Amino acid sequence: MSGIDALPPLRQVIADHDLSAKKALGQNFLLDLNLTAKIARQAGDLSGADVLEIGPGPGGLTRGLLAEGARRVLAVEKDARCLPALAEIAKAYPGRLEVVNADALKLDPLAHLSPPVRVVANLPYNVGTELLVRWLTPAEWPPFWQSLTLMFQREVAERIVAVPGSKAYGRLAILAQWRADARIVMSLPPEAFTPPPKVSSAVVHLTALPAPRYPADAKVLERVVAQAFNQRRKMLRAALKGLAPDIEDRLRAVGIDPTRRAETVTLEEFCALARDIGG
Known part of the structure; x- marks a missing residue:
């Protein structure tokens, strides 16, 4: 039994289902359920919201979101190996977790979600920036989401919150800060993950503004x-x-x-x- 629910610890889940992280899928698993619950809390009060999670893997953050009271979680997972472990979580939280086996870059999640929607994810490194840019550049604003609470490589996180005159300042900072308030809310060392990546990570919280900060097409x-x-x-x-x-x-x-x-x-x-x- 883990510290946040009656399900087994994540190391046991990974061993039971033979879930070694795949580099090709950009996977690095967070095994500390206290950490995943802390990340979930960075998204604010989830009790009245549907949560979109991309790349749940064995479900560490998924469990954190549900334990912290998310109304419903839609977990989009490309790796079919993870589905049995996620099914066990769905059984432990009846009616609150929907798992979709799909590529997040090809799925329209709106058919599965009811507003208000918050996005919370330990994004796979290989698609994280592309997904963020898509969420920041919809055809219409405000977007479908109220907030984004996302894990990135530290370097990417710093680019999102960068200020003019800094080396990290560029297109990503402009896109993010034009339509959202963005701040880094957590930092994580490589050893927090299995396998440990070569770089540090950080969680960025972005809150959608009702309208862009300054008028422009x-x-x-x-x-x-x-x-x-x-x-x-x-x-x-x-x-x-x-x-x-x-x-x-x-x-x-x-x-x-x-x-x-x-x-x-x-x-x-x-x-x-x-x-x-x-x-």
Whole structure:
């Protein structure tokens, strides 16, 4: 019996079901159920929410979410080897856990969820950033989720919360901070996982804003930011010359010196430039 429910400890679950982590699936299992419960608590009060979890593996975080009172959990797991272990959790928490054997990049979870929805996941390293970008760039805003509480490699977490002038500041920081409040709420060393990854990890909590922080067309902003950071060592007048023939004039019109580099430009300034270009 584990510390948070009547189910066996995770090491026993992994041994019983022969669940060695697969590198090809970006798997690193968190076995400390006190830690998984702590991560679940970072998402706030879950009692009135459906929770989307991607890559539950043997179910450590799943159990944390259910033990912390999540109304319902939709666990999307690509690795069919994990399904019997997750079925045992579903049996222990009747009516509160739905497991879908699918690729999270190909599944529309909305058919399985009722608002309000929170996303909480120890994301597989190989799809984590792509999923985050998708959740931050839906066709309509506000999105289907209220908050995202996500585990990333520490380097990715720092890119999400980075400020102008820092090495980590780039496209991911702009995308995240334009439409959400983002902060790092936990750090985890490699030895917290099985097998231990080569890097430290961190949990980022993002809360969706009701509207973007500054007005801008999403597609234009994404194009401006992508081009600016694709050549981040160049001055903006060179990096952005493909966007408009009069880019120097446009930069000056919104108060940006054309000799600056992308990493010095604030979110508000990028939005102003996107409005000028899109207008």
